[in-house]
Amino acid sequence: MDRMDHLEHLDRQLVDELAQMTRETVRDELREHVHGGGATGAPGAGTPAPGGTGPAAPRREDVNPEK
Numbered sequence: 001m002d003r004m005d006h007l008e009h010l011d012r013q014l015v016d017e018l019a020q021m022t023r024e025t026v027r028d029e030l031r032e033h034v035h036g037g038g039a040t041g042a043p044g045a046g047t048p049a050p051g052g053t054g055p056a057a058p059r060r061e062d063v064n065p066e067k
Helices: 003-034
Strands: none
Touching: none
16 A cells, blocks of 8 residues: 555545544434433523524523512
């Protein structure tokens, strides 16, 4: 195996490893979301807008913490 073949082999191996890690990460994120893991945003980031689309609405206690 010459040097170029060796580098191509290493490139393919690296791509395969990155693809595997990505698949595992996506599976974990989906599993967490499906099983009630909730949003992964910052605490107090708000609640989802009605219908589940669009930006999050601020929580009442974040807007007016006195009440």
